[in-house]
Amino acid sequence: MNCRFCATPLSQVFLDLGAAPPSNSFLAPADLSGPEVHYPLKLYTCPDCRLVQVDEYKRSTEIFSSGYVYFSSYSSTWLAHAKAYVAATLPRLGLGPASLVMEIASNDGYLLQYVQGAGVPALGIEPSGSTAKAARLKGIETIEDFFGVRLATQLAGQGRQADLIIGNNVLAHVPDLNDFVAGLGLALKPGGLITMEFPHLYRLVESAQFDTVYHEHFSYLSLATVRRVFAAHGLCVFDVEELPTHGGSLRIHARHQARHQADPLAMETERLRAVLDLETRAGMLTDGFYQGFQARAERIKAELLGFLAEQKLAGRTVAAYGAAAKGNTLLNFCGVRPDLVAFVCDASPHKQGLFLPGSRIPVLPPAAIAERKPDFVLILPWNIKDEIMGQLAHIRDWGGRFVVPIPSPEVV
C-alpha cells in the first residue's frame, strides 16, 4: 500500500483495530440470518508527508449508496453550527444574489438551506441518493455525484464556478485525495474562498479518540499535511480556526495560490502559525507522536468491558444512545454484543428498526429509554454528549446515569 497523497510505500502501522464491517452498513431484520463481510481496520502513517490513512477496502460507490443512513439534520448541535457559519460568512464575503455557494457532501441540505434562505444561490454536490433526495425536497439544487476533477471541469465549463466552496467532514472521507483537491481549484472562481472542516489528528491522538477510525474515514489530517496537499494543487491554506466539533476540528481557509504569487506566506494569519507550531511542538512530524496509541485504545477496551461485565453480574441494564459510526468502531473493537448493551436509541427514523453492523444491537426510537428505564445509558457520539444528556435528563428520575467512553470510560 502506498500513501494516497505522495505515493510513499507505507509500513508504519499506527493503530490496528482488528476487523470490522463498514460502519454505516446497518442490517435489516432479514439480514440477520446471513453473514457480514469484515475488513481489516488498520491505520498507517506516511513517513514522508505524515498523512495518516486506512486502506480502501470498500469502494466508495458502495459506501455512499442509496441506502446511506447518515442524515446531518438529525443533530440539533450540528444544525446550529451550520446556521452560525452561514450567518457569519455570507456578509463577511459580501455574497448576494449574483454569487454561488457550493457545498461538497451537502448531505440533506442541512447547511445550504440557510444559504438559500439568505437569498444566495446554492448548489449541493452529494453522492448519496437518499440524502440528495431529502435536500431536493427542501428546494436545494443538488447534483448526485462524486466530486473531483471530472465534475469540477464539467461545472467550470458551464460557467458554474463558486465564490465559496464549503466542505464539512468530507476531506477525510475522500479516497482519491489528489483528485478531490485538484477539483477544488477548478471549481473555485478566481478570488473565491474554500473552507473545509475536518477532525484534527492532533485532538484524535491527544484524547485517544480511536473510535473515530472507520473504513469510510480514509485520512486523518494535520494542518501541516493538509497545507502540503493543497499547495501541491495550487491552493494556499492561509488561515485556520479551531472548532470544538467532532472532538476538536480545524476549519481551514484556502485560496488559489496564483493570485498571491508574489509572497503567499505574507498573507498567513497568526492563528495559522499557532496551530502549525502546536503540531510541531507535539512532535507530529516525528514517529514518537504515533507510538503508544494502540496501548491506549486497548486500555479503554479493557475498562469498558470491565464496567459492562460488572453491571451484567449485578443485574443492572445498559443501553446505548446514538447509532453513529464511531459507536460501531468502539463496540466492534471491544466485542460488545446485545448481552452487554441491550439496545441503542437513535433519533433518526432511517436507522430505527435496523441493527448495528457487527455487534447486531437493535436500533430503537429514543422513547425506548423511558419505556425500559435502563440503569446506564452509554453515549456513543461523545462529541455531542451535552446535547444528549440534555435530551435524556429524565433518566435521572429512575436513578439512571450516563456513561461516556472516551477519553476513558466514565460515569457522569
Ligand SMILES: [Zn+2]
Ligand atoms: Zn505521504
